[in-house]
Amino acid sequence: MARLARMGRYGDTRVAPRVLFDARDLACPGPPADAVDVQFRTPLSVSLLLDRMLDHHTEQALTFLTEAYSEVVAKTVSELQLAAGYVADGSLSWPARLELATDAHLFNNDELHVRVHHHLWIGRTALALHDGLRRPVDLDGIQLSLANVVWSAYLRTLDAVTTRDLGVDWREPRPGAALEITAPPMHIGLTGREDLGICSQPWGPREVWEQPTAARLAFQAEQERDVAREIERGVSSWVPPDQLRPLTYRDEPDSW
Ligand SMILES: [Zn+2]
Numbered sequence: 001m002a003r004l005a006r007m008g009r010y011g012d013t014r015v016a017p018r019v020l021f022d023a024r025d026l027a028c029p030g031p032p033a034d035a036v037d038v039q040f041r042t043p044l045s046v047s048l049l050l051d052r053m054l055d056h057h058t059e060q061a062l063t064f065l066t067e068a069y070s071e072v073v074a075k076t077v078s079e080l081q082l083a084a085g086y087v088a089d090g091s092l093s094w095p096a097r098l099e100l101a102t103d104a105h106l107f108n109n110d111e112l113h114v115r116v117h118h119h120l121w122i123g124r125t126a127l128a129l130h131d132g133l134r135r136p137v138d139l140d141g142i143q144l145s146l147a148n149v150v151w152s153a154y155l156r157t158l159d160a161v162t163t164r165d166l167g168v169d170w171r172e173p174r175p176g177a178a179l180e181i182t183a184p185p186m187h188i189g190l191t192g193r194e195d196l197g198i199c200s201q202p203w204g205p206r207e208v209w210e211q212p213t214a215a216r217l218a219f220q221a222e223q224e225r226d227v228a229r230e231i232e233r234g235v236s237s238w239v240p241p242d243q244l245r246p247l248t249y250r251d252e253p254d255s256w
Pocket of ligand 1: 104105107108117118119199200201
């Protein structure tokens with residue numbers, strides 16, 4: 001699908017989205033049948049840590065979900081609205097107020113294994129800001145923004161709030177791998193190929209766009225293979241997470 005020509009100026013989309021439905025009301029019919037259910041799934045080490053906390057510090061685990069993680073959820077909403085708040089109109093794309101709802105869950109469909117994630121439901125239509133008319137949302141732009149902007153903003157915020165509130169440290173568990181919580185060492189035994197699952201609770205399945213996407217996971221696996229080859233050839237190096245972290249610009253910002 002060709003990209004639509006975007007109308008308006010940068011920042012026009014920085015408005016508060018509308019509420020698609022009240023996700024706190026479990027008795028309601030839930031998201032519209034045609035809503036897109038974007039599922040942001042944390043790196044597995046977050047779930048393993050929360051699983052451990054639930055055994056001993058249940059209160060702290062639940063507080064994390066309702067307070068710190070809600071900052072992560074809010075970031076995905078504001079980034080999506082800013083980067084992808086557009087409706088399609090022929091070959092044009094107009095700034096619009098998206099209609100969204102969110103909910104964070106500790107579990108997927110079973111309560112056996114903690115799988116921290118949140119749903120960001122997106123209505124298929126929205127009101128254009130310039131004329132107030134309802135049009136289909138620019139789904140292609142939303143998909144691109146998720147891949148290029150929103151997913152990395154999600155990970156950055158998750159890293160920041162877990163570091164701040166849970167005192168964890170994030171590093172590469174394997175050369176070239178996506179970051180996981182490595183202190184405490186929740187990464188041990190992880191391969192990066194674990195199934196993060198899909199959740200259809202509590203209103204049954206909608207069209208699901210899982211994050212990270214299969215393409216992102218495949219890219220990450222390929223990057224791991226590339227870096228492993230570079231280390232073998234001696235052109236790259238890697239410090240395991242249980243050893244002192246090599247200095248980065250974050251440690252000595254003035255010298256870079
Ligand atoms: Zn869920």
